[in-house]
Amino acid sequence: MMTLQENKTKIFNQVAQATIEAGRPQNSVTVVAVTKYVDSEVARALVDIGVTHIGENRVDKFLDKYQALKDYDLTWHLIGTLQRRKVKDVINYVDYFHALDSVKLAAEIQKRAEHPVKCFLQVNISGEESKHGFSPEEVEDALAQMADFDKVELVGLMTMAPIAATEKEIADIFSKTNLLRQQLADKKMKYMPFSELSMGMSGDYKIAIQNGSTFVRIGTSFFK
Template identity: 75%
Template structure:
């Protein structure tokens, strides 16, 4: 495992994908997902030039944050968050990628000391095993979340099914971006909706093609 070589390759591929989509390479942020490694390995990865760190579990997030808090990093909580754990973590989070219920938004509103940048998680593929709002639920949800000044909906997040074909992934990501644009056009307060959190190690190039501004990459860094 050569972290510097892996990092350089990933960033090169992200830049090529952005160029192919007629986008600036700087329009895509690479989140290094460190859930599979310890804090020492995460620190070594940061030393390669990583600026965004992502964790999907609260305990792992807090461990990494404590170990790396002296670094100039942007912190992403990318996994599901139980309401009872909001108070322990939310004030260390720069971006929360899995806002999947109005009740969770209300808890963030209650516990956050400053506005938190959140992605509304949408279950575009309507998988029963996936968290997130169905498209038909989004309208009602945003009407309620618009009342919370500590919840800033910067964009949408979605994940494609693990067994989806390339064409299916392309369709899911395209539909997510279309929904984002429709909501952005509404100009709802506290909902700039300029961002898309889509794409992981296996499909980030398709995500970039469809407008993703944050890709969540884990395994490709550590192979």
């Protein structure tokens, strides 16, 4: 078993290499370390070796880690589905929220947030029924309803590929997501820069980087 330091070095090197191979600027991809499988002490060890972006998918785990690591200067990512009734508990600790999947959720964030929260609109490009998120056809109407939400800064899109997808299918989904992001960015809407893409996890982040991802969410590869 490799050490945490060895895994971290390997992941960051592979992300850097994939970025170069994609013909993109160095440091244009941020690694979010997903700590949902480990306790606060392991997360602290990760931070101590230089990881500064921490991702959690459940509100209770997010708050546990946030309290345990509050002495560090970290960027916090909530990456999982967020129930509207829990928004008030967590949203003011969040720097990036990766799973904005309904207008009602956006309205609750607008109501509860004390500062603008960088949000990724979750899109279901694959049409997979088990996935949350807006279909591409629903996006325009949803954005019209969020037009005045100054606490919901739509920095980009987030999507996930189906677990059983082939590399070609994954690339197609990620490519279509980037194309949609570009179309939205070109509209230059207020509070909606759409400059970022949250795509790619331990198994497919290299394909995601090839297709424009700026945030990759990596969990298991740190801890095996």
